[in-house]
Amino acid sequence: MDQFRIRGGAPLRGEMEASGSKNATLPMLAASLLAEGPCRLRGVPRLQDIYTILDLLEGFGVRHEWRGGRELLLDPSGARTGTAPYNLVRTMRASVMVLGPLVTRFGRARVSLPGGCAIGARPIDQHIKGLEAMGAGIRLETGYIEARAERLRGARISFDLITVTGTKNLMMAAALAEGVTVLENAAREPEVVSLAALLNQMGARVKGAGTPIIEVEGVRSLRGFEVEVPPDRIETGTLMIAGAITRGDVTVRRCVPAHVDALTLRLREAGLDVTEGEDWVRVRSEGAIRPVNVRTAPYPGFPTDLQAQFMALMTLAEGACAVTETIFENRFMHAAELGRMGARIGLDGRTAHVEGVPALQGAVVMATDLRASASLVLAGLAARGETVVRRVYHLDRGYESLETRLRSIGADIQRVAE
Numbered sequence: 573m574d575q576f577r578i579r580g581g582a583p584l585r586g587e588m589e590a591s592g593s594k595n596a597t598l599p600m601l602a603a604s605l606l607a608e609g610p611c612r613l614r615g616v617p618r619l620q621d622i623y624t625i626l627d628l629l630e631g632f633g634v635r636h637e638w639r640g641g642r643e644l645l646l647d648p649s650g651a652r653t654g655t656a657p658y659n660l661v662r663t664m665r666a667s668v669m670v671l672g673p674l675v676t677r678f679g680r681a682r683v684s685l686p687g688g689c690a691i692g693a694r695p696i697d698q699h700i701k702g703l704e705a706m707g708a709g710i711r712l713e714t715g716y717i718e719a720r721a722e723r724l725r726g727a728r729i730s731f732d733l734i735t736v737t738g739t740k741n742l743m744m745a746a747a748l749a750e751g752v753t754v755l756e757n758a759a760r761e762p763e764v765v766s767l768a769a770l771l772n773q774m775g776a777r778v779k780g781a782g783t784p785i786i787e788v789e790g791v792r793s794l795r796g797f798e799v800e801v802p803p804d805r806i807e808t809g810t811l812m813i814a815g816a817i818t819r820g821d822v823t824v825r826r827c828v829p830a831h832v833d834a835l836t837l838r839l840r841e842a843g844l845d846v847t848e849g850e851d852w853v854r855v856r857s858e859g860a861i862r863p864v865n866v867r868t869a870p871y872p873g874f875p876t877d878l879q880a881q882f883m884a885l886m887t888l889a890e891g892a893c894a895v896t897e898t899i900f901e902n903r904f905m906h907a908a909e910l911g912r913m914g915a916r917i918g919l920d921g922r923t924a925h926v927e928g929v930p931a932l933q934g935a936v937v938m939a940t941d942l943r944a945s946a947s948l949v950l951a952g953l954a955a956r957g958e959t960v961v962r963r964v965y966h967l968d969r970g971y972e973s974l975e976t977r978l979r980s981i982g983a984d985i986q987r988v989a990e
């Protein structure tokens with residue numbers, strides 16, 4: 573197991589490009605199960621979750637080949653249905669996104685139930701409810717979902733809560749269904765919009781992605797696709813906070829500033845100077861960090877995937893604030909670890925009360941999930957002395973070579989074997 577050793581205190585200064593988005597790439601790869609021709613993706617991040625879904629797709633007859641590091645060619649000509657096994661789904665919940673494509677294209681699918689995970693119970697009842705409304709017969713047996721349907725039928729589906737993966741799964745299922753599907757209370761995340769554009773390129777008829785109502789008119793077959801993966805807005809936000817927390821000056825290029833608006837707004841309220849152009853954002857620190865309350869919400873609200881990183885910043889604010897998590901019920905595991913570094917955080921249900929301190933002290937801390945790990949790295953970059961972040965494999969799931977990138981803008985951070 574690797575760990576990071578960080579010597580904090582240096583302001584980060586410089587610029588870098590955002591990587592391709594993990595959460596946009598995963599559904600695009602799942603969409604290859606719908607394609608009747610070859611698929612090509614450029615700008616794919618080299619992350620464990622990407623390898624996991626490629627393994628899963630191999631099991632369903634979709635072959636892949638890497639070209640030149642970040643380009644991925646997929647050949648779905650031998651695609652078939654089968655079982656998404658527990659050992660893969662357990663390590664990556666996003667695997668459940670093969671359910672919609674498999675059942676709509678091949679008439680049946682068997683996918684392991686994902687089980688709970690570190691940040692919450694994360695049920696998939698909305699995916700199941702949607703597929704049932706489209707006429708699928710669903711059986712839950714020995715930890716597996718078995719779905720069957722001759723051909724799915726369009727239906728009107730109203731989500732009880734906003735679900736990103738649920739929206740993507742049903743959008744893909746509806747693409748080959750008979751008739752029109754209307755998804756109400758749909759997720760509006762940029763990754764939903766990029767998937768809809770991809771499906772339309774394949775010959776699907778999807779309208780309204782990016783709004784709460786998505787309409788999909790089913791077609792008989794879908795072509796292959798060619799796509800450039802959009803930039804990762806959560807990585808962009810994490811790097812922006814790295815600039816802020818180290819009192820530095822960081823520019824992220826090749827990003828979509830509108831996708832991090834909710835963060836930009838809060839950083840400005842906190843006293844940071846944030847400027848942006850068409851495809852870049854720059855964060856400069858100008859003195860004190862002011863406390864700012866945040867409450868996570870589905871897009872375009874403040875992303876749960878930046879809550880931990882923002883909390884790290886607030887531990888150094890001049891005053892107290894409240895950070896409220898409304899999406900996942902157990903996404904505060906970084907709070908106790910930040911406490912080991914001198915942060916003052918009191919938890920009260922879904923709200924963390926953060927009282928800023930003048931400085932954090934380096935300590936040995938343990939990463940528990942992807943974004944919690946990022947917050948510990950950020951805290952370590954700002955802390956006095958040495959911080960050791962253990963179990964960085966969590967971080968590696970969502971950030972490609974974060975330490976190398978941070979080093980390139982002045983961070984003192986090393987990866988060492990534990």
Ligand code: EPZ
Nearest residue numbers: 595666694695696697698699734735736737877899900942
């Ligand atoms: C996606 O997860 C992201 N993952 C997550 O990113 C992100 O935190 C989350 O959306 C929220 O933005 C990917 O895109 C691969 P949800 P997802 O379905 O789709 C409940 C990261 O750090 N729910 O929108 O699985 C659920 O329990 C990761 O990169 C149901 O109750 O999240 C949660 O409380 C972590 N029933 C809420 O809805 C359902 O059927 C939102 O979940 C589905 C969801």
